[in-house]
Amino acid sequence: MQKKLLGNSYLLLVMILLYIPIIFLVVYSFNGGTIMSGWGGFSFVHYQELFADTRLLKILLDTFILAISSATIAAFIGTVGALFLDGIQNKKTLNTFLSFNNVLLVSPDVTIGVSFLILFTILGFSLGFVSVLVSHIAFSIPIVLLMVLPRLREMDNTLVMAARDLGAKRGTILSQIVIPEIWPSIMAGFLLALTYSLDDFAVTFFVTGNGFSTLSVEIYSRARQGVSLEINALSALMFAVSLLLVFTYYLYTTYADKKARLTK
Amino acid sequence: MDKKVLPVIEFKNVGLSFDNNTILKNVSFEIEAGQFYTLLGPSGSGKSTILNLISGQLSADAGEILFDGKVINNIPAESRRVNTVFQNYALFPNMTVFDNVAFGPKLKKLPKDTIKAKVREMLALVKLEAFENRAIQELSGGQKQRVAIARALANEPDVLLLDEPLSALDYKLRKQMQSELRAIQKRLGITFIFVTHDQEEALAMSDWIFIMNDGKIQQNGTPVDIYDEPINHFVADFIGESNIVNGVMKQDYLVNFVGKDFENLDAGMRPNEAVEVVLRPEDLDLVPIEQGKLVVTIADQSFRGDFYEITAIDDDGNEWKVQATNPSSVGARVGLDFGPEDIHVMRFNESEDDFDARIESYEGE
Amino acid sequence: MKDNSRAKIFFAIPYISWLAVFVIVPIGLLIYQSLTNVQGSFTLANFHEFITSNVYLPMAFNSVFYALIITLITFMISFPAAYVLSHLKHRQLWLMLIILPTWINVLLKTYAFLGLLSKSGIINQLFSTFGLGTHNLLFNHVSFIFVAVYLELPFMLLPIYNSINEIDPDILKASRDLGAKPINTLSQLVFPLSINGIKSGIQAVFIPSLSLFMLTTLIGGNKVMTLGSAIELHFIVTQNWHMGSTIAIILILAMAVTMYFTRERGKRK
Numbered sequence: 001m002q003k004k005l006l007g008n009s010y011l012l013l014v015m016i017l018l019y020i021p022i023i024f025l026v027v028y029s030f031n032g033g034t035i036m037s038g039w040g041g042f043s044f045v046h047y048q049e050l051f052a053d054t055r056l057l058k059i060l061l062d063t064f065i066l067a068i069s070s071a072t073i074a075a076f077i078g079t080v081g082a083l084f085l086d087g088i089q090n091k092k093t094l095n096t097f098l099s100f101n102n103v104l105l106v107s108p109d110v111t112i113g114v115s116f117l118i119l120f121t122i123l124g125f126s127l128g129f130v131s132v133l134v135s136h137i138a139f140s141i142p143i144v145l146l147m148v149l150p151r152l153r154e155m156d157n158t159l160v161m162a163a164r165d166l167g168a169k170r171g172t173i174l175s176q177i178v179i180p181e182i183w184p185s186i187m188a189g190f191l192l193a194l195t196y197s198l199d200d201f202a203v204t205f206f207v208t209g210n211g212f213s214t215l216s217v218e219i220y221s222r223a224r225q226g227v228s229l230e231i232n233a234l235s236a237l238m239f240a241v242s243l244l245l246v247f248t249y250y251l252y253t254t255y256a257d258k259k260a261r262l263t264k
Numbered sequence: 265m266d267k268k269v270l271p272v273i274e275f276k277n278v279g280l281s282f283d284n285n286t287i288l289k290n291v292s293f294e295i296e297a298g299q300f301y302t303l304l305g306p307s308g309s310g311k312s313t314i315l316n317l318i319s320g321q322l323s324a325d326a327g328e329i330l331f332d333g334k335v336i337n338n339i340p341a342e343s344r345r346v347n348t349v350f351q352n353y354a355l356f357p358n359m360t361v362f363d364n365v366a367f368g369p370k371l372k373k374l375p376k377d378t379i380k381a382k383v384r385e386m387l388a389l390v391k392l393e394a395f396e397n398r399a400i401q402e403l404s405g406g407q408k409q410r411v412a413i414a415r416a417l418a419n420e421p422d423v424l425l426l427d428e429p430l431s432a433l434d435y436k437l438r439k440q441m442q443s444e445l446r447a448i449q450k451r452l453g454i455t456f457i458f459v460t461h462d463q464e465e466a467l468a469m470s471d472w473i474f475i476m477n478d479g480k481i482q483q484n485g486t487p488v489d490i491y492d493e494p495i496n497h498f499v500a501d502f503i504g505e506s507n508i509v510n511g512v513m514k515q516d517y518l519v520n521f522v523g524k525d526f527e528n529l530d531a532g533m534r535p536n537e538a539v540e541v542v543l544r545p546e547d548l549d550l551v552p553i554e555q556g557k558l559v560v561t562i563a564d565q566s567f568r569g570d571f572y573e574i575t576a577i578d579d580d581g582n583e584w585k586v587q588a589t590n591p592s593s594v595g596a597r598v599g600l601d602f603g604p605e606d607i608h609v610m611r612f613n614e615s616e617d618d619f620d621a622r623i624e625s626y627e628g629e
Numbered sequence: 630m631k632d633n634s635r636a637k638i639f640f641a642i643p644y645i646s647w648l649a650v651f652v653i654v655p656i657g658l659l660i661y662q663s664l665t666n667v668q669g670s671f672t673l674a675n676f677h678e679f680i681t682s683n684v685y686l687p688m689a690f691n692s693v694f695y696a697l698i699i700t701l702i703t704f705m706i707s708f709p710a711a712y713v714l715s716h717l718k719h720r721q722l723w724l725m726l727i728i729l730p731t732w733i734n735v736l737l738k739t740y741a742f743l744g745l746l747s748k749s750g751i752i753n754q755l756f757s758t759f760g761l762g763t764h765n766l767l768f769n770h771v772s773f774i775f776v777a778v779y780l781e782l783p784f785m786l787l788p789i790y791n792s793i794n795e796i797d798p799d800i801l802k803a804s805r806d807l808g809a810k811p812i813n814t815l816s817q818l819v820f821p822l823s824i825n826g827i828k829s830g831i832q833a834v835f836i837p838s839l840s841l842f843m844l845t846t847l848i849g850g851n852k853v854m855t856l857g858s859a860i861e862l863h864f865i866v867t868q869n870w871h872m873g874s875t876i877a878i879i880l881i882l883a884m885a886v887t888m889y890f891t892r893e894r895g896k897r898k
Contacts, residue, residue, distance in 0.1 A: 003811075007713035011723070014710045018730050018782065021741035024751065028744060036744025037751065081644030087637055103652050106832070108840035108884060110857040111877045114864050115655035118662060118874070138651035141644075158354035161321050164341040165348045166368035166419055170636055176367075180358035201736055201843055202857075206864065219736040223847055227743055235737040242732040246725060 022239060029232035036227050046233040053230060056218065060234075063198065063215040066129070070136035071193035077137070078144025078193075079186050083178075085145070086152040101142045112139060113206030120207060127209030135207045136197045143196060144189030151185035152178075270333055272297040272422060272455055273318060278327035280313060287313050289479045290327070295457065297422070300449050302458045304466040305476030306502070311459045314476075315425050318457065320344050332422075347416035348425040352432070353408045355400045361387070361411050362396040368419035386414035389448060406437045413448070423455040430465065442469055463503050467491065475499050483616060495619050496610055500542045507548070507584050511541040511609070516626070519609055522558060522580050528607040532622040540610045545585040547606035550574070550592055556599015560584055562592050576600065659881075662874035675875035685859075689879060692855040695770075696838035699777045703785040703834050704827070706778070711790040711826075712819065724790070731783045739847055742776050743767070746848075768850025776848045777838055784837075785830040792826025793819060828891040836884050856880045 024036070029047070033040030050056065081101075088094045104112060116135050117127075125131055159181065163173045179186075201216035208217060215234075222228060271294035280288045288310050295301055303311035316322040317329060320341030328335050336344060347368070355364050365386055369379040387393050390410035395403070403411065409429060416424055426445070430438045446469050449456045460466055466473050467487040474484045475498075483495040494500035500508055511521030516531035521541045533539065553559055560576035563583075574586040576598070584600060592598065614622075666672050679685040714720055714727075730738070744750055746766040753763040766772055796819065804814040820827075840857030851858075856876055863873030 007709075007716070011710055011713045011717075014706060014782075015723075015726060017779070018727065021738055021745060021779070022730060022733060024745055025737065025741045035747075037747060037754070077643045077647060080640050081647070084637065084640035084644050087640070097648075100648055100652050103656070106836065106884060106888060108836055108857065108880055110840040110842060110860050111659070111880055112655075114860055114870075114873060114877055115659045116651070117864065118658045118870065119650075119655050122658065138647065141647050141651075145644075156352065156354060158350045158352055159356060161319075161341075162348065162350055162354035162415075163356070163367070164321070165319055165346075166415065167342045167371045168367070169342055172371060177356060180356075195732065199734055202840070205843075205861075216734060216736045219734070219740055220843055220847070223736070223740050223743060227740075227747075231737070231740055232744075235733070235740070238737065239733060242729065246729055246732065250725065 022235075025232050026236040026239060028229060029236040031229060031232075034229060036229070036232070046229040049230045050233045050237075056230070056234065059213050059215055059218050062129070062212065066133060066136060066214060067194050067197035070133055070140055070197050071190050074137045074140030074193045075144050075186055075190040078141045078189055079148050079182070081141065082145050082148035082152055082182075083174075085149055101145055103142075104139050105142050105146070109139075109200070109202035110206075113203040116203065117206040127207060127212075129212045131207045131209070132204050132212060132214070135203050136200065139200075139203060140193035140196055143192050144186070147185045147189035147192065148182055151182045155181050271295055271330075272332060273457075274328075274330040274333075275314075275317075276328040276330070278317065278324045278329060280317070280322065280325050287479055288317075288324075291479075291481060292327075293474060293481060293484065295423070295455060297455055298453050299471040300446065300456045300458065300469060302460060302466040302470035302473045303476055304460055304463060304473055304502075305482075306461055309476040310479040311461075311474075311476045312427055315348070315427050315457065315459050318344075318423070319346050319348050319425055345422045346425060347419045347421040347423075348427060349409075349412045349416050349429045351428045353412040353429075355408055355411055355415070357400050359400070360396070361392065361398045361400070361403070364400065364411055365415045365418050367415065382418055383414075386418045389417065389451075390414045390444075405433055406441070409433065409441060413445070417448075417452070421454065423457060424449075426456060426458045428459055428461070430460070431462075438465070445469065467503070475502065477502070481616075483619075493608060493623070494542060494610065495614060495616060496612075497540055500540075500608075500610065505545045505585055505587075507543045507545065509541050509543075509582055511539050513537045513539050513609060517604075519607060522578060522582055524557070526557065526607060527604045528609060529604055530607070530609040531626040533609075533611060537611065540612070542608040542610060543584075543602060543606055545573070545587040546571075547602055548584065548586045549601045550576075550586060550588055551599045551601045553597060553599045556601050558584075558600040560598060560600045562594050562596045562598065565592060565594055567591075656881075659874045659877055662871050663878045666871055675871050678872070679875055679879065685876070688854050688859055689856060689883075691853075692839055692857075692859075693883065695774065695777075695853060695855065696835050699774055699781060699838045700785075700831055700835045702774070702778050703781050704830065706782060707786040707789055707830065708827070711786050711793055711823075712815070714786075714790050715793045720794075724787075727783055727786060735780060736843065738780060739776060739844060742772070742779075742848060746772055767848065769852055770849070773844060773849035773853045777841060777844055780844075781834040781838065784833040788826040788829040788833065789823055790826070792823040796822045825893050828893065832887060832891050835887055839883055840880060856883070 028036045030042050030044070031038075031040055032043035032045060085094060085097055085101075088097065112135075116131075116138070119125075120127060120131050155178070159177055160173055163177045168176070199216070200214075201220060204214050204217055205220070208214070213221075219231060222231060273295040275291050275293050278288060278291045279286070291310075291314065303314055305311045313322065317324055320336075320339065320343075324337060329337055331339075331344065331346075356367065359367070362383055365383045366379050369382050374382070383396070384393070387396065390413050392407060392410050392414065395407065395411075400408065400411070409432075412429065429445075430441050433441060442465060445456070445458075458466075458469065470487055472484065473487055473490055475482045475490065477498050483490055483499050485493075490499065491503055494503060494506075497508060500506045509521050511519050513519050513530070513533045513536070514525065515535055516533075517528060519526055519528050519530070519539070519541060550556075558578050560578045562574060563577050564575040566573050568587075571587045571589060572591050574588055574592055576584045576586055578584065578600070586600070611619075663675055664671055664673070666674060679689075714723055717723055745752055747753070748763060748765070748767075750766070752766060757763055800818060800822075801814055804818055809817070839855060840860075841855055842857035842861045845851060845853045845855055845858040856879065860873050860876050860880065863869045863876065
């Protein structure tokens, strides 16, 4: 019993450690003062600053537009790629493709960033929204593929056989059998690509120009100049959004679980 | 099957191999319309391969496959007038029962009312009228089986292929589905080709059985023919229980085994040809020693419900399985009796054609 | 299946183009840059300089050393935590709580430490109330390691938790049944059976630790130089792309070596 208590308190300690910086950020977003120490009374002044800061709001919007469009395109190309790889019978060929696929997944983001920078420079491609978008699509494709391909592989092949047997052509099989079957994994790949894009700093840092910035890059340059509680307000809002997302996801999965159990 | 009807399916010297493994060797056969056929054999014998060749999921390396007299080797699966009931049902999990059954008719772009009527008719046929809007996950194994049958039949195939469809069901349900399938086939009058490794199931359901082993058809015939006159050791062993001993065919109607001569009903072999002799356990009787053709000692006995299975050993050490209605006692010495009609003689490596010809030669007399 | 060649090409084109343009060409360009000088002629001078100068090689060893420390500390914290976690009743909820911070932008979390660790920050206030005086907590090696551990912790914890969680509980029961003390079970069963999770945890922590460059600037105060920050320096500040690419190639090699030593081997069926 004592051991259990010891273990649980240890875990609790780790959790507290994980959350202290976040709670700290949120608490100080309501500070009336201007730095992350001392306490100048409760105030919404930094939220007002945030909503008046059109530059930051535009960057926030850009970051989300970038994430959603890169994740969507990557989900499409990644799924198509998974369908292509699924059709390869030769094991050796498949493994070669897969190891190339994984290069961008395991490479440190700095090397991805600089190698793309060299690529864009040599191609004479100007750095800005498009170069960042293309880069995010590029590093998200293998993520989607890695979510979709296993699902395709473990898909019951007799479903396709049955559809063919009943007279379905390739297009129908794809749209009515295969896609619905792998849809959850495409969505999972999309969501993962979305979070990777939102979270990316290093790749964006190298391939963006003067005219375009994402949240990560903006925070980096602001943080180098010192603390501004406007950033705290922003993090508090982002944390609230994350919480909301996680909560909805949790509700959705437990609901799906319940439904699955009920229908058994 | 005297009158010559055009076969609905014909295989002419069909062969198939994967990665240097021969799956089918030179297989030829004909399937007539409106019958219940069974492909019976152990796993890996090639029976499911034949099914996949008919449905078009596989294509043959050699030979011709004909459907209604036309070669269909290059016709894709979706264009063949054949449908399949899969072993694991392969129901589309993202669709309701109705949409699963309506899948084929919808692809044919039939009018909505026709589709609805067709689906209802099929669900009625498999006794699932009330299940139209159920999700696949809500069904029991037996119900899934019925939906799979309805879905395949909704496409109005000329031939329905069934790939071990009952193997996942429990014993009672399996028995029930066997008779229902038979009834559905009779009612629709279309050809069923049923694949199974269960010999009891094959004997109970089929008009005609193909016994497969090692990529070849070993024997085909009615259940009774195959049971009574197995062509070789494999068939005799695979279908029912058998006692198989080596013997010599001294002359027509006289065979020697376990050191004794016995009268029998087989003929057409070379004098003193080495053969195998089959005696079915249910054809053997335990009698007092003086009335028996052989003397045996009871070695083991177990109760099987409707009979006793007895293992007896003769003085040469051969084992005899006997099905008896009355119990015996282990260690007792008794006589073993059988008649000439109970002895079935098999030649080594006799082809089916030769077998048929030989039987014709002396039974015709 | 000869009729599907057109469909195959349709599926293949976008994916293969991506592979070519964004995987193969960039690696080729990096190698090309590292093997050329400003005049564009081929040379091994960059690698020669990397090995012989008294700047690069010590920097690389330093970077590996820091990454090792970070990896070791995250492992020491994560393994017991994962073990405790796998025995909890509501572990799905706890797991969610561990994953949640990873959804928050890394830069925001890093930024939080600027406040936490500053001279007048909350930690220093605690120190002074206990009479320990205030300290320079930011912009040194310790703060760099501390924040890096904080950021990488979930990526070590989750794979270890997953592999511990996959262990059949009956195995652990059997171990107790046979008289093993918890410590024996832990060292002889839990640890070896979760080795693949530990290996992926090491991969997920060690490789990024070699390349973190925003942390060295924001938290390390440029006192710490990692391979990543050296690359940034050469590409952005000194604009010597050839040397920068050389360091990037070294980083990729370091990654390859790490992957080799932490690969899953002898997977039994």
